[in-house]
Amino acid sequence: MNLLQAILGNGVQTGDRTGTGTMTLPGYHYQVKLNQDEDGVIHGFPLLTTKKMSLKSVFEELIWKLRGDTNIRFLVQNGNHIWTEWPFKKWLQETGQQAIIDRMWKDEEKSDYSDKWKQKKSEFEAKILADEPIKIASRVEMASDLYQTTSFAKKWGELGRTYGHQFRRFGEVCFNDFDGETREDLFLAFDHIPRHFCEGKDQLMDAIELIKHNPENCRIIISLWNPQDVDKTLLPPCPCFYQFFANQEGYLHLNMYQRSCDSFLGVPYNTAQDSLFLCLMAQVTGRKPGIFNHFFGDVHIYLNHIDQVKQQLQRIPGELPSIRLNPEIKNILDFKRSDIELLNYDPQEHIRGAVSI
Numbered sequence: 558m559n560l561l562q563a564i565l566g567n568g569v570q571t572g573d574r575t576g577t578g579t580m581t582l583p584g585y586h587y588q589v590k591l592n593q594d595e596d597g598v599i600h601g602f603p604l605l606t607t608k609k610m611s612l613k614s615v616f617e618e619l620i621w622k623l624r625g626d627t628n629i630r631f632l633v634q635n636g637n638h639i640w641t642e643w644p645f646k647k648w649l650q651e652t653g654q655q656a657i658i659d660r661m662w663k664d665e666e667k668s669d670y671s672d673k674w675k676q677k678k679s680e681f682e683a684k685i686l687a688d689e690p691i692k693i694a695s696r697v698e699m700a701s702d703l704y705q706t707t708s709f710a711k712k713w714g715e716l717g718r719t720y721g722h723q724f725r726r727f728g729e730v731c732f733n734d735f736d737g738e739t740r741e742d743l744f745l746a747f748d749h750i751p752r753h754f755c756e757g758k759d760q761l762m763d764a765i766e767l768i769k770h771n772p773e774n775c776r777i778i779i780s781l782w783n784p785q786d787v788d789k790t791l792l793p794p795c796p797c798f799y800q801f802f803a804n805q806e807g808y809l810h811l812n813m814y815q816r817s818c819d820s821f822l823g824v825p826y827n828t829a830q831d832s833l834f835l836c837l838m839a840q841v842t843g844r845k846p847g848i849f850n851h852f853f854g855d856v857h858i859y860l861n862h863i864d865q866v867k868q869q870l871q872r873i874p875g876e877l878p879s880i881r882l883n884p885e886i887k888n889i890l891d892f893k894r895s896d897i898e899l900l901n902y903d904p905q906e907h908i909r910g911a912v913s914i
């Protein structure tokens with residue numbers, strides 16, 4: 558609430574990549590203090606009370622990232638639509654449906670998407686779920702009239718080298734990373750093209766090992782920002798730099814830097830999600846979660862969210878909820894939504910807002 562008020566009171570109006578416009582501040586910080594009791598209940602979990610949020614969505618996106626996934630199919634299968642807009646827009650652009658993009662919004666205020674946009678988006682997600690094979694031209698099509706087949710989801714549901722890739726395969730070098738001439742030379746030189754020429758770094762598992770075996774290390778870092786990959790994804794990571802602190806015996810702390818911060822829609826989920834990430838990492842390394850510091854870079858409110866923000870600021874926050882993790886889970890990738898119990902969550906009603914892409 559203080560963050561939103563600070564942007565409204567001190568922010569400057571500016572343009573942005575999406576064309577929507579923002580009120581923006583050059584940086585901010587707040588701190589979450591988690592407290593795990595002897596029964597394993599983690600108090601003070603930062604799930605907003607001034608508008609209803611879905612812990613299910615928070616967890617599903619987190620585990621999707623940690624698994625190394627970069628395709629929206631897993632999310633759509635679980636009823637999570639937060640990443641659909643970007644590949645959907647690309648599909649429209651590359652399949653001759655620009656007219657739908659030109660009439661994306663229902664009004665000049667960009668208060669909501671047009672009915673046609675919503676209808677087409679539902680069709681797109683249905684295709685992602687059906688995942689039917691489609692034909693794409695192969696590199697030898699002109700000579701032999703052969704085709705490669707792939708699935709709709711694989712072709713159109715892929716976000717590229719975003720969160721999951723950077724968490725689990727940072728720095729990976731593949732055949733298609735080379736320019737055309739080099740690829741041709743490699744194709745002629747190899748009888749079999751390897752899956753990757755340089756295996757990426759599994760930063761997630763490396764961080765877990767460091768916390769367990771070298772807790773005083775000041776380099777327990779996960780960086781999701783790789784300049785080589787910025788143009789190889791539909792949206793580069795916003796939360797992009799994590800540093801864990803394990804030098805306090807029995808506890809784990811986390812600093813996270815977020816480069817771009819949609820403060821009405823995205824930031825509440827980012828704070829809850831990376832606080833949850835800290836909780837999961839603490840459990841699998843035999844510790845209790847402590848402090849989560851959330852550092853912001855370009856922190857902003859989109860102009861089409863101003864009315865919603867003012868509505869939210871009129872509400873009185875309630876007591877933050879608690880969570881309890883299944884203590885049997887020792888591998889971070891084994892967590893399921895049913896392993897996270899949400900306690901004493903009594904939020905006020907949801908406030909809708911359209912994401913700008």
